[in-house]
Structure formats: structure tokens, C-alpha cells
Amino acid sequence: MGELREAGDFPYRSELLASLSALILLWESPGLQREILTASGEPIDQPAHQALRHLLAAQPMRAGELAQAMGTGASNISKIVKRLESGGLVARETDPDDTRSTRISLTAEGTEAARHIYDLGDDMIAQVLARWSTRDIARYTELTKRFTTDAVAAAEDMRRDGLNRRTD
Numbered sequence: 001m002g003e004l005r006e007a008g009d010f011p012y013r014s015e016l017l018a019s020l021s022a023l024i025l026l027w028e029s030p031g032l033q034r035e036i037l038t039a040s041g042e043p044i045d046q047p048a049h050q051a052l053r054h055l056l057a058a059q060p061m062r063a064g065e066l067a068q069a070m071g072t073g074a075s076n077i078s079k080i081v082k083r084l085e086s087g088g089l090v091a092r093e094t095d096p097d098d099t100r101s102t103r104i105s106l107t108a109e110g111t112e113a114a115r116h117i118y119d120l121g122d123d124m125i126a127q128v129l130a131r132w133s134t135r136d137i138a139r140y141t142e143l144t145k146r147f148t149t150d151a152v153a154a155a156e157d158m159r160r161d162g163l164n165r166r167t168d
Contacts, residue, residue, distance in 0.1 A: 040120065044087070047072075047080050049117050052089065052106070056114035060103035062095065089113055 005025050007018040026032065033046040042049070047070070054069045055061060061069070067077040081104055084090040089110035095101040106114060129137050 036124070042120075044083075044089075044113070047076070048084055048089075051077075051080050051084060052110060052114040053117055055090065055104065055106050056111065056118070060093065060105035062101055062103055066104060084110065 005022045007015065007022045010018040010021045012018045012021070030046055033049070037044075037046060037049065044052075050070055051066060054066060058069075063074060063077050063081065066081075067074055070077065081090060081092075085092065087109075088107055090104050091107050092102040092104055095103045132140075
């Protein structure tokens, strides 16, 4: 795995954006995720974990929807789904809205595996916050929820209008 980044490594004017960038790159690092999964004794790889998380949150999904959610191509999704299917974690079914297409959904075993992945995430965040007070965790959670809500709304505005550049 490459060197972990800190907020000071990013030349943003916003310290918040620099910190978020460091955090996103840390948690999204395939190398770090692979190391954590290996150390945890997890039997499936990081891309499979990601697919299961997406499917638990929004199943069933067409392969193209899953590819878009994961930021990858159709051939990669096909390989991931085949591995999950051979492990009995997902099943394909005909899409009732378009019988030429299939949808991917979790099996009972897949649902259990996906819930386990979310449990691992809960364990990870508990480790991060182990030395925080209950009050600090509650306040941070409140502000993060507010930030997320505002970020989603701003993203919708940016999709519609583009990015409004600062003039000061």
C-alpha cells in the first residue's frame, strides 16, 4: 500500500476539504481495504464487498446500474457478479420491466454476507472513535448528517447548473 495522505498534502484553501480528501482516499484505498479484509479473515475481496454493500442498499440492480454505482465497467462487473454467483451470494433474474435484461439480487447468504460487511464498518468506526466522548460522537454525527444532507442538495444543484465559481 502507498503512503497514507494527510490533510496538509492537499493544496486546497479549505482545511475541511483537505481533511475530507485525506479521509476519502484513506477509506477508499483498495490496498488498505485489502489489508484490513485479509487481517480480518474475510473470504471475499474488496470489489465483491463493494458490490454486496451496493446491492444490500438498493437491490435488485441491473449490471449497468451496479457498474455505475461502483465506478467501473461492464466487463469488470460481469467478473465480480460471476464470482459472487458461484459463491451463492447473488442470483440473476429476468427484469420484469425489460425481459431482455437481468437484475442482480442478493440470496439469503448474500444478504447475511452484506450485513456482515456493514458490521465490519461499524467495528472500524468504533475503533476510530474509541477515545472520543459520547458527547463528541453525538455532535460529530449531527454535523456529519447535516453536511451530508447539504452536500447531496448541492450536488443536485451542480448537476443542474454546473459549478458556481467564487469571485472573492
